[in-house]
Amino acid sequence: MARPDVKNFDIGAMDALARRDAPAQRLDPRAKLFTTLAFILTVVSFDPYALSALIPFLIYPAVMVGLGDLPVGYLGQKILWASPFALMLGIFNPFLDHTVVGHLGALEITGGWVSFLSILVRFALTVGAALVLIATTGFNTVCSSLAAFGAPRIFVAQLLFLHRYLFVLVQEASRMARARWMRSCTNRGPGISTAASLLGHLILRALDRAQRIHTAMRCRGFAGQIQVAHRMRIRPADVAFMAGWTVFFLFFRMVNGSMMLGNLVKGLIS
Amino acid sequence: MSHHIVEVRDLAYRYPDGTSALRGISFRITHGESVAVVGSNGAGKSTLLLHLTGALKPASGEIRIGDFPVTAKTLPMIRRTVGMVFQDPDDQLFMPTVTDDVAFGPLNLGLPEEEVRSRVREALAIVGAGHLKDRPPYRLSQGEKRAVSIATVLAMSPDILVMDEPTANMDPTARRQVIELLKTFEHTKIIATHDLDLAMDLCRRTLIIHEGRMVADGATLEIMQDEALLKQNRLEKPLRMQGCPVCGFGRPKN
Numbered sequence: 001m002a003r004p005d006v007k008n009f010d011i012g013a014m015d016a017l018a019r020r021d022a023p024a025q026r027l028d029p030r031a032k033l034f035t036t037l038a039f040i041l042t043v044v045s046f047d048p049y050a051l052s053a054l055i056p057f058l059i060y061p062a063v064m065v066g067l068g069d070l071p072v073g074y075l076g077q078k079i080l081w082a083s084p085f086a087l088m089l090g091i092f093n094p095f096l097d098h099t100v101v102g103h104l105g106a107l108e109i110t111g112g113w114v115s116f117l118s119i120l121v122r123f124a125l126t127v128g129a130a131l132v133l134i135a136t137t138g139f140n141t142v143c144s145s146l147a148a149f150g151a152p153r154i155f156v157a158q159l160l161f162l163h164r165y166l167f168v169l170v171q172e173a174s175r176m177a178r179a180r181w182m183r184s185c186t187n188r189g190p191g192i193s194t195a196a197s198l199l200g201h202l203i204l205r206a207l208d209r210a211q212r213i214h215t216a217m218r219c220r221g222f223a224g225q226i227q228v229a230h231r232m233r234i235r236p237a238d239v240a241f242m243a244g245w246t247v248f249f250l251f252f253r254m255v256n257g258s259m260m261l262g263n264l265v266k267g268l269i270s
Numbered sequence: 271m272s273h274h275i276v277e278v279r280d281l282a283y284r285y286p287d288g289t290s291a292l293r294g295i296s297f298r299i300t301h302g303e304s305v306a307v308v309g310s311n312g313a314g315k316s317t318l319l320l321h322l323t324g325a326l327k328p329a330s331g332e333i334r335i336g337d338f339p340v341t342a343k344t345l346p347m348i349r350r351t352v353g354m355v356f357q358d359p360d361d362q363l364f365m366p367t368v369t370d371d372v373a374f375g376p377l378n379l380g381l382p383e384e385e386v387r388s389r390v391r392e393a394l395a396i397v398g399a400g401h402l403k404d405r406p407p408y409r410l411s412q413g414e415k416r417a418v419s420i421a422t423v424l425a426m427s428p429d430i431l432v433m434d435e436p437t438a439n440m441d442p443t444a445r446r447q448v449i450e451l452l453k454t455f456e457h458t459k460i461i462a463t464h465d466l467d468l469a470m471d472l473c474r475r476t477l478i479i480h481e482g483r484m485v486a487d488g489a490t491l492e493i494m495q496d497e498a499l500l501k502q503n504r505l506e507k508p509l510r511m512q513g514c515p516v517c518g519f520g521r522p523k524n
Contacts, residue, residue: 012406015366019404140366164364167408171360212361215325219354220426221346221378 012167014131017070018138024068029137029145031238035060035245036133040126042249048115049101054122056257060245061128068136075135079127086123090116139163140226148232153225160226168213169206176202274301274336274429274458276322281331283317283482291317293482294331299475304459306469306490309479310504315462316357318479319432322460323354335430350379353428353457357435359415363407368399368418371407375426393425394418397451413444420451430458437465466508470494478503 018025024032039060046053065072097112134142140160147156176198276299283292291314299305307315320326321333324345333340335348356362365371372393376386394400397417402410407418416436423431436452437445449471452459463469469476469490476493478486480503486493493499494508506512513520 012366012408015406019367138366140370167364209361212356212358213364215320216354216356216362217364217374219323219325219349219352220375220422221349222374223346223378226374 013074014135015138017068017135018141020069022067022069022136024064024070024132024136027136027241028232028234028238029141030148030232031234031242032133032137033142033145033149034242036129038242038246038249039129042253043122043125043129045253046118046122048118049111051114051118051121052258053252053256054118054125056252057125057249060248061125061132064129064132064136068132070132070135075128075131078131079124082127083120083123086120089123090119093119143226145232157224157226164213165206165210168209169202172205172209173202176205275299275334276430276458276460277332277334278318278321279332279334281318281321281333282329283314283321283326284329291482292321292328295479295482295484296331297477297484297487299458299460302456302458303475304473305461306466306473306476307460307462307479308464308466308469308476308503308505313479313503314482315479316434317482319354319434319460319462322430322432323352324348325354350426351428352430352432353423353426355420355423355431355433355436357438359412359419360408362419362422363415366406367403368394368405368407368410369403371418372422372425375422379426389425389427393421396424397421398447411444412439413441413447416440416444416448417451420448428457430460431455433459433461433463435463435465436461437463437468464505466494466505467510470508470510478505480504 039057043054043057064070065075093116094110094112097110097115099111100108101111101114102109137145140163143156143160143163146159147153180194180198278298279296281292281295282290284290295314295318307318309315317326321328321340322335324340335344335351338344338347340348363371365374369390372390373386376389381389390403391400394403397420399414399417399421402414402418407415410418420436433452437448440448445465445468449468452461452472459472461469461473473490476486476488476490477484478493478499485503486496486499494511497507500506515521
């Protein structure tokens with residue numbers, strides 16, 4: 001059995017990235033949230049067979065990764081972890097949709113495959129953009145921007161608790177996994193009965209701890225709303241950031257950038 | 271100021287599973303007093319402290335903080351007056367940075383931003399943790415976590431400090447630092463602990479709780495010399511009163 005390595009569970013890493021001093025981190029969180037929402041809405045609004053038209057949208061996450069000094073490999077890994085969901089959603093498309101939409105040499109490309117790939121690309125883009133937002137802003141600040149945009153308080157508090165209790169759950173789980181590992185002499189994984197009891201204990205322990213944290217929060221005057229002390233100020237650069245990207249997204253929503261570039265190159269060659 | 275008075279009358283509490291945790295506890299602590307609450311594991315110390323902040327509702331009996339009884343209505347006021355430092359700092363620290371965590375209480379009090387900033391600065395300076403302000407709490411050492419969790423409470427300027435095992439899991443130097451820090455506070459202090467040496471250092475008065483009942487309330491020095499009483503309650507004399515392990519001076523003869 002592999003050693004339960006706490007490093008794998010380092011979920012605080014995103015918050016550490018958000019504390020870096022880089023241009024993307026210095027932008028107003030609301031500007032980033034707005035731009036990310038505009039990006040996600042635009043990307044999901046494409047028709048199911050759109051593929052080439054999505055390519056210009058890679059530019060936004062790429063630019064943000066650059067501006068935020070973010071580790072590409074780390075973010076890529078996170079996207080991969082979440083990818084089974086997208087795979088499940090799209091996996092049957094190639095089997096159901098046999099309409100031939102194009103040829104690649106002798107190979108027939110069916111609509112099913114195109115829409116499957118489109119789902120994967122869209123998934124990578126939207127999840128990537130959301131991760132970039134959190135990695136440049138920090139989860140709590142994203143939540144307070146949501147509140148600033150008028151999201152219901154209860155929803156924001158739920159998100160914050162979800163984030164906080166994730167830490168609790170992971171910490172408890174890694175402690176238990178380590179304790180089990182220290183006393184398991186064989187290299188085999190946990191038997192079903194041990195696993196069931198571990199899981200049961202995990203939920204009880206996490207609930208207990210969550211209760212203690214909640215009590216501690218109430219003792220410090222918590223009344224259903226988490227306040228964050230960061231002063232948010234919209235500067236001209238933030239407005240330019242929002243407006244610039246929104247125009248960019250709308251333009252490439254209406255114009256197929258890849259096709260345009262292709263035609264341009266074709267025109268230049270001929 | 272009557273503010274700093276803590277009065278508990280006939281307090282009883284039963285956990286939802288039916289375990290009786292407190293069975294009729296009464297005491298009165300006046301302004302500026304420093305009181306140790308000692309007792310074995312499961313004696314009811316933490317349960318008692320949770321009642322003082324209104325985190326648990328008594329089955330019967332009454333608690334008064336200053337001029338007010340602890341009720342649902344007075345809770346916001348009680349929480350401003352009573353600051354509680356929990357046994358495990360990880361339960362208390364949950365924001366992404368130390369600064370955010372210390373600011374959590376003052377922001378909940380609805381203080382203006384400038385005031386919050388200055389309170390955070392001051393509270394961190396008092397506990398000597400100013401240099402940790404931008405660090406994430408879960409990366410700190412146990413001693414640092416404890417210092418920061420004390421700062422989170424100080425930032426709310428409470429009149430009464432309630433602490434559950436403030437020196438648990440700490441190395442001797444960190445323990446000593448916490449004791450020296452607590453000595454400088456003029457708040458009314460109520461400290462639940464197994465560390466009887468700490469009780470001797472910080473508290474002139476000690477309450478012993480056993481199986482949810484109060485069995486002793488008196489001067490710390492006197493209680494700590496009463497070996498029979500301590501033994502009955504699964505306690506031992508403080509280490510410094512136990513005599514010399516090398517020459518045997520002051521040790522009981524077996």
